[in-house]
Amino acid sequence: MERYEYKPLAERFIRILKLKPANSGDLHCDLIPLSLDKVPKYEALSYSWDDQVPTKKILCNGRSLLVTPNCEAAMNRLRLRRDSRLVWIDAICIDQSSIPERNQQVTHMGEIYTKAQRVAVWLGEESPETAVAFQYIEKVLMTAVLLRKDLQSRMLDLQIRRFKDNSPVLDSVLKGVFSRPWFSRLWTIQEVALARRVDVMCGSAKIDFSHFAAGSQIVAQLQAYPDAENPLLEILKRYEDWHVKLAAFVFRYKKRESGKLSRSAILELARGKSATDPKDKIFGLYGLFSALDFSLAQDINYAKPLSQIYTDETIAALLEDNSLDTFYSITDSQAVPDLPSWVPNWSDTTSPRCTTCWSFCAAGEAPPQFGIRKVDSKLACLGRVLDVIESVSEKTMPTAQDDADWKFQDIIPTVQDWAAFCDPGFTTLFRRVEQKYVTGEIFSAERFCDILIRGGAPLADPYGELEESRDKYHQLSPERVQQLEMSAMCWFPIATAASTGVLYQRMQDYPESIVSDDILTGISLALAALPQAGKYHRLVELMSQGQRMFKTEHGFLGTALPGVQKGDEVALIAGLRMPFILRPLTGQEYRIMGPAYVSGAMGGGWWKDHDPWKDMTFVLV
Secondary structure, eight states: BBBBOOOOOOOOOEEEEEOOSSSSSSOOEEEEEEEOOOOOOOOEOOOOOTOOOOOOOEEEEEEEEEEOOOHHHHHHHOOOOSSSSEEOOOOHHHOOHHHHHHHHHHHHHHHHHHHHHHEEOOSSSOOHHHHHHHHHHHHHHHHHHTTTTOOHHHHHHHHHHHHHHTTTTTHHHHHHHHHHGGGGGGGHHHHHTTOOOEHHHHHHEEEEEEHHHHHHHHHHHHHTTSSSSSHHHHHHHHHHHHHHHHHHHHHHHHOOSOOOOOOOHHHHHTTTTSSSSSTTTTTTTTTHHTTTTTOOOSOTTTTHHHHHHHHHHHHHHHHHHTTGGGGGOSSSSSTTTTTTTTTTTTTTOOSSSOOOOOGGGTTTOOOOEEEETTTTEEEEEEEEEEEEEEEEEEEOOOOOOOOOOOGGGGGGHHHHHHOOOOOOOOGGSSSOOOOOOOSSSSEEEEHHHHTTGGEEESSOOOOOOTOOOOSHHHHHHHOHHHHHHHHHHHHOOOOOOOHHHHHOOOOOHHHHHHHHTHHHHHHHHHHOOOOHHHHHHHHHHHHHTTTEEEEEEEEEEEEOOOTTTOOOOOETTTSSSOEEEEEESSEEEEEEEEEEEEEOOOSSHHSSSGGGGOHHHHHHH
16 A cells, blocks of 8 residues: 655645544544644644654555554544544644654644644553543542532541542552653643643543643642652642643733743753653743743754754743753753753753752842853853862762652662761761861751751742742741751651661672561661651652762862762852852863752852952853
8 A cells, every 4th residue: 555645735734634433443534734824623632652663554545654553542532433533643744754844833833732622632541440540530629629629628538538448549540640651741731731621531531631630639639648748749740730830821821810931940840851852842842932922042943953952942041031040950961962061951851850949049149140152152150169079979869759669768878878978977876976067067967967958948849830939039937947857857867877777788688578577677667657757758869869969178068960079169150049060171161060059058148258359250161
């Protein structure tokens, strides 16, 4: 059979897929070119490619066309028995082999999803538990509505508990739904945020997206009992919140009920999402940018080098926001050739996100002062050197896991390594060596614990509030400081006990099962018996993940990205709330190595108290 051949499209023309009716059998469709200004009623599909290769044959205009298994499954579910259906599906309606056509059609995608009568979100084929999960979410939402959304209602709590008693695997089922690949994909953000109406489909199960979002949020909140971990809420915030909040923000913005969102905030929030083509980490947001009245930094051009795409977009964010906030997105990933160090690798989805910067003011209230020389991609900014790094810890804190399957013992070796790095006396339960810190106070276990959680900045929302003021210094309340100190003191003896070190030495020589009923169980029970300690343990993992501890020549201690090394400089930069690690090159030129937490230098005192003659211009390359 002949293979389907795409024909070039006229300006502002798109293709709409006419899916022909059938009960089963091969998928038959026609691709119809139509003007975007005069399109009939149609739907759009939002799904994840899942890095699949097109291997499934469908018949398009009577000719063979290959699609991915996930796309074929979605089309089978969308196909009607008696009537044709008009659908827009990116993988089919765009000639993916033609870069000029991709450039043209991606420009229209925001408008395509905005004009669709409905967007169908396809999560994949159902598992035996999927229908139960969807029914549960709907039931919880309807119960909350009937009870006027009183989440403290005893009746609501009893009904939910009764339903959960009948579904012992409910939590894992819900986490399985929320962790489907669709939630981690970048393109799906604008596909939902710009839509008029959205339905979520998983096999034969279907639910309105607004119900899905509201119901799942209520489920997570109802599990958040005091002093208990809530991994389901963490997963929701990591995967679903971004879609929900942004869709709500776009809706309010179009009605002029909301202010403008910063460009750098969207870029950073989207960095954690995946895209098959790393260029889509920028181009996949342009429909959203248009809806929010952002200027487009560049024409969509997939032939353009990735480093230039990222540089042009970063410059646009710096100038449009009049801030250096994109610096918080810098990681030590060097996977993109020719990328300036001050331009974030927007395709890096694995490096930890800097979500706590708004709790600090390391450079006081100094406004940003910077200039960009596009000809050689150099950025000059005002700042001053705080200190020079003298040594770094041997271990890097492991990356936090997404759910409750994390093992409490995974971070203990790093905690003990860092404790010994700060003070050998911290590796035993009873011995404490009193030594002064650079700020004048005695260096204590409390300060060590404070470094581990990077000052204790709240982590209520890993993706931040979209409309949070970027000018306000969010100082911790005395109550939170006291709570963190109490939790730390419950946790510290457990994490740094000499017996914990013995455990790890033994685990190198014996299978874990041999010690599972010994010291390992003892530590586990200790954490379980002290809810504050268990909660603090999780906070350490979340806040210090992917970080390495360092010590400066004058005695500052802090944490930074793993690439930090001896000789790097710790700098305060005007307009930025956190110190940054700079690597000296020649003259005034530096490579910027990412943000850092420096104990005792986060409140602006070292910027205010030092001689302004020490201000200097850093040229970042």
